[in-house]
Amino acid sequence: MSDSELARLYDDMAREHLTPLxxxxxxxxxxxxxxxxxxxxxxxxxxxxxxxxxxRLVTIERGGDRRAVALSNPGLGGAPYATxxxxxxxxxxxxxxxxxxxxxxxxxxxxxxxxRGGYSTVQGDKVYLGRGDxxxxxxxxxxxxxxxxxxxxxxxxxxxxxxxxxLDANFFEPHAxxxxxxxxxxxxxxxxxxxxxxxxxxEPRSDxxxxxxxxxxxxxxxxxxxxxxxxxxxFDDVALEYTNPHTGRSVMxxxxxxxxxxxxAAHTQAHRxxxxxxxxVFEGRGATVIDGIRFDWEQGDMFVVPSWAAHEHLNALNDxxxxxxSIHDTPVMAALGKYREEPLPSSGGRQKVTGRFDSTRVQxxxxxxx
Numbered sequence: 001m002s003d004s005e006l007a008r009l010y011d012d013m014a015r016e017h018l019t020p021l022x023x024x025x026x027x028x029x030x031x032x033x034x035x036x037x038x039x040x041x042x043x044x045x046x047x048x049x050x051x052x053x054x055x056r057l058v059t060i061e062r063g064g065d066r067r068a069v070a071l072s073n074p075g076l077g078g079a080p081y082a083t084x085x086x087x088x089x090x091x092x093x094x095x096x097x098x099x100x101x102x103x104x105x106x107x108x109x110x111x112x113x114x115x116r117g118g119y120s121t122v123q124g125d126k127v128y129l130g131r132g133d134x135x136x137x138x139x140x141x142x143x144x145x146x147x148x149x150x151x152x153x154x155x156x157x158x159x160x161x162x163x164x165x166x167l168d169a170n171f172f173e174p175h176a177x178x179x180x181x182x183x184x185x186x187x188x189x190x191x192x193x194x195x196x197x198x199x200x201x202x203e204p205r206s207d208x209x210x211x212x213x214x215x216x217x218x219x220x221x222x223x224x225x226x227x228x229x230x231x232x233x234x235f236d237d238v239a240l241e242y243t244n245p246h247t248g249r250s251v252m253x254x255x256x257x258x259x260x261x262x263x264x265a266a267h268t269q270a271h272r273x274x275x276x277x278x279x280x281v282f283e284g285r286g287a288t289v290i291d292g293i294r295f296d297w298e299q300g301d302m303f304v305v306p307s308w309a310a311h312e313h314l315n316a317l318n319d320x321x322x323x324x325x326s327i328h329d330t331p332v333m334a335a336l337g338k339y340r341e342e343p344l345p346s347s348g349g350r351q352k353v354t355g356r357f358d359s360t361r362v363q364x365x366x367x368x369x370x
Contacts, residue, residue: 033274033308037083038075039290041357044281044300047090055092055152065100065174067092068157071278073304079162082304083276085329086255087161090302093118093145093153101144101175106164107252108137111156111280111325112217113300117149122213124183127190129153132217132282134242134259134325136251138209140171142180156280156302158327160254189213196245205246215242224261224323234349235271236313237262250331262286262315262322269349270312273341275330277305284322286315292354310344310351 013020021028051069058067068089070080082088091110093099095117112118112133119128120135122143129135135155137143147153164170185191193199193212196219220240228238239260242251250256262268262284270289279288285298290311295303305311315322333339343349 035084035276035306035308036075036077037073037081037276037304037306039293039295039304039306039309039357040071040073040075041295041297041301041303041359042071044298044302047300047302051090051092051154052152055094060097060099065102067099071302071304075306081162082278083162083306083329084166085160085163085332086276086278086327087157087159088278088302088327089157091155091157093147093155095147095150095152098146098178099144100178101142101180102173103140103142103175104172105139105170106159106161107139107254108143108157108159109252109255109257109327110135110137110158111257111282113154113156113280115147115149115151115153115155117151118145118147118153118155120145120214121180121182124181125189125213126182126184127187127214129155129214130217132220134215134220134257136210136213138252142175144175144179146179156325158255158257158278160252160329160332163254163329163332190216193245194219199246206244207247210244210251211246220259224259228261228263232263234269235343236260237266237268252331253335254329254332256328256330258324258326258328260313260324260326262313262324264320265315265318266322267314267350268312270310270344270346270351271341272308272310272344273330274307274339275328275333276307277326277328279303279305279324279326282323282325284315284320285317286313286322288313289351289353292351293357294353294355295357312344312349312351 054067068091070089071082072080073082112129112131114131116130119126122137123141189212223240224238232238239258242257281297281299281301283299287294287296288311290305291309297303
């Protein structure tokens, strides 16, 4: 075949919206994952400053129901997503405010960072929330948030918005009123199902989503401490996944939620997996080494571990624990048969640290790239 015939073939293919696999096989079928998202860390000082200023300057009405500041991963071309499948944000609710009721097909979880007197109502079940509580919003469930206190309530949002929009499956509906009617006893689902292993004998089990909408910190902390006395993971130290107490499944179809404790001076081994994660540092100070770069974190910071990135965690303190909450897209990968995990094949299970994360230096390097 002559060069002119080959050029004519490619022209004809382009005109008919056809693409030759042989010209792009290595880019669409790489030997290992090549995630677009990058490892990144957001410091609490900046997060709090922006969120608190938003609380003063942006009304709920101007903010479109929710005053949320999303993490925008620099590798995703300006999209307001933490990873290609996970949306994460810091949400700020002023005292005595109400974030109006709505529902959507996106699956959502929230972890309470600070504040007293805040509450969420999900499908008529109103639960008061405190620091360390975790809340779920199954898809198409009515939910609204409010506060009876003078102080603000702050939480981390986690949703599958990127995945939802990629699949062209998003639906959203505002409620007819600002708040939905409370149809259950206050804190009803917590009192009814909060123990976890038990359920009312006359009720069928809840197979799809947990029957409880809030996981209280008191019970979560107790479970962490109990587990630390009997077992741990070489890669995550003391880590627990929030689950549906009736089935043991993840709390959402697309998102799994973890609470994790690094004991004093703990340093885990490195591993990698085909799922991405967003972490919030609830307590303590330490570091996570991601593909050889050390990310130093402290209470309030948030960071991303991309898919197939080698990572290990360490607690920088010898006398205090570190605690992290995290969201993962593992249920999606597992359901689609895409999940894979392996320890890092290196000496002693640790990575060689080749640098420390510096957002200003990375941003400057990107701006200077041709």
